[in-house]
Amino acid sequence: MYHYNLGTLCDEAAARWGQNVALRYADSQYSYDRLTDIARRLAAVLMRQGCERGDVIAIAHNKHPLSYALMLAALRLGVPYVIIDAASPLVRTAKIMATARPRLLFYDDVCYEDAMRRLGEECGVPCLFLDEASLPESDAGQLEELHTRTRDVDGSTLAYIMFTSGSTGMPKGVAVTHQNILHFIQWGTRCFDVCESDIFANLSPMYFDNSVFDFYTALFSGASLAPVPRELLTSPYELVAHVGKMACTVWFSVPSLLIYVMAMKAMQPRFLPALRSISFGGEGYPKAELKKLYDLFAPQARIVNVYGPTECTCICSAYRLSD
Numbered sequence: 001m002y003h004y005n006l007g008t009l010c011d012e013a014a015a016r017w018g019q020n021v022a023l024r025y026a027d028s029q030y031s032y033d034r035l036t037d038i039a040r041r042l043a044a045v046l047m048r049q050g051c052e053r054g055d056v057i058a059i060a061h062n063k064h065p066l067s068y069a070l071m072l073a074a075l076r077l078g079v080p081y082v083i084i085d086a087a088s089p090l091v092r093t094a095k096i097m098a099t100a101r102p103r104l105l106f107y108d109d110v111c112y113e114d115a116m117r118r119l120g121e122e123c124g125v126p127c128l129f130l131d132e133a134s135l136p137e138s139d140a141g142q143l144e145e146l147h148t149r150t151r152d153v154d155g156s157t158l159a160y161i162m163f164t165s166g167s168t169g170m171p172k173g174v175a176v177t178h179q180n181i182l183h184f185i186q187w188g189t190r191c192f193d194v195c196e197s198d199i200f201a202n203l204s205p206m207y208f209d210n211s212v213f214d215f216y217t218a219l220f221s222g223a224s225l226a227p228v229p230r231e232l233l234t235s236p237y238e239l240v241a242h243v244g245k246m247a248c249t250v251w252f253s254v255p256s257l258l259i260y261v262m263a264m265k266a267m268q269p270r271f272l273p274a275l276r277s278i279s280f281g282g283e284g285y286p287k288a289e290l291k292k293l294y295d296l297f298a299p300q301a302r303i304v305n306v307y308g309p310t311e312c313t314c315i316c317s318a319y320r321l322s323d
Contacts, residue, residue: 005178006159007076007150009185009220010036020196024246027061030065032222036068037040039055041135042073044142048276049104049126053078053153056102056161058125060086060116061206064108066130070317071160071215076146078153080175083207086112087230090119092171096163097123099173106130123205150256155179162209162310174209174310181216184313188217192277192304196222199274201248203228203257210282212314213252213306223250233257236266247274260320262292270298273281281306281315294321 003009015061023030030038051057057074061067061083074081082100084093086107097105097119105123107116108130120127138146161180163171188194200218202225204210218225226246232239240261242252251272258280261267269275278293278301285305295305298321308315 002131003182004155005075005078005150005153005157006181006220007078007229009151009182010076011150013220013222017196020222021220021224022042023068024199024224026242026245027210028065034101035065035069035072037138038069038132038135039072039076040138040143040146042066042070042074042130043076043146044138044260045128046073046077046079046104047142047145047149048136051079051103053149053157053293054080056080056082056107058097058102059083059108059206060084060105060107060112061203062107062109062112063206063229064130066104066132067108067206068215068219068225068227070106070130072219074179075159075202076150076153078149078157080158082163082173085207086115088148090115090122093119094122096171096173097125099163100161104128105177115292129226135239153178155182162212164310173266176212176313180313181212181242184212184315185220186215188213188315189221192217193281194218194221194223194250198223199246199248200225200251200252201228201243201246202226203233203243203251203253205230208250209310209314210254213279219249235267236261236264240266240268240271243275244271244273248272249274251275252279252281252284255280255289256283258293259285262289262296267293267296269297276301277304278302279304279306279318281308290321 018033022032022035202214303321
């Protein structure tokens with residue numbers, strides 16, 4: 001079936017893989033059906049708040065389930081989202097907010113409540129906590145309105161705004177359309193032979209553009225996404241143990257993370273028996289270090305060097321390593 005926006009592709013994914021696990025956590029799982037239901041209820045919240053197609057929302061995303069559902073809700077309504085780092089200094093996030101001009105600010109972690117309230121006040125933006133228990137139930141009228149508004153979103157509508165790191169100056173906002181991502185999903189699922197039994201290790205923070213590959217390639221192909229908590233990224237043994245416990249099949253990260261866990265002798269095939277694909281991008285990978293990874297994992301997994309600036313929807317080229 002041809003899809004001209006991500007909302008219709010969301011609906012097809014829910015209809016086709018409803019009972020599949022969409023999000024996998026150490027202590028809970030969310031099926032496509034459950035995630036879709038939450039997304040529809042969050043879409044009702046956005047509509048009640050007066051969000052129209054083209055309005056922007058900001059999400060302080062700490063990998064809680066409702067933040068992923070909110071991304072799907074926004075896509076259905078043609079409301080672009082911008083993800084911010086709740087732990088960043090206020091002065092940095094305030095500049096991002098001033099550029100993106102979101103209508104609403106959402107956060108999913110009470111640990112950052114004070115910081116997000118201050119940010120909202122600083123920018124004059126209402127601040128809302130994502131809490132499943134307080135979400136309204138969707139009624140027939142709201143579902144019909146959601147269906148109508150989803151149908152009206154076209155491929156040129158913005159899906160998200162991703163800010164660069166600002167390493168060469170101020171962070172720059174990059175606007176990416178539904179059509180950009182539809183092509184990216186098609187390429188990603190084909191290039192990496194993604195199937196519904198795959199489990200993606202969601203290692204990258206959601207405000208970093210490498211996360212685009214994890215989120216869209218997994219959740220629009222019937223596969224699972226296993227969010228990796230921020231605190232594990234500095235604990236190599238716990239990180240690898242978590243990825244192994246979640247039976248992840250796909251790993252995508254910056255080379256520095258791979259070099260770090262390799263240097264600590266944490267990344268071993270015996271700890272990651274399900275892993276079939278390792279890809280890296282965003283930085284250069286010293287050849288001597290890369291050969292260590294290749295020698296260790298080439299018998300088990302394909303190893304792919306990817307490249308792409310934020311402006312090119314995360315990845316625009318890929319090269320599979322060989323002997």
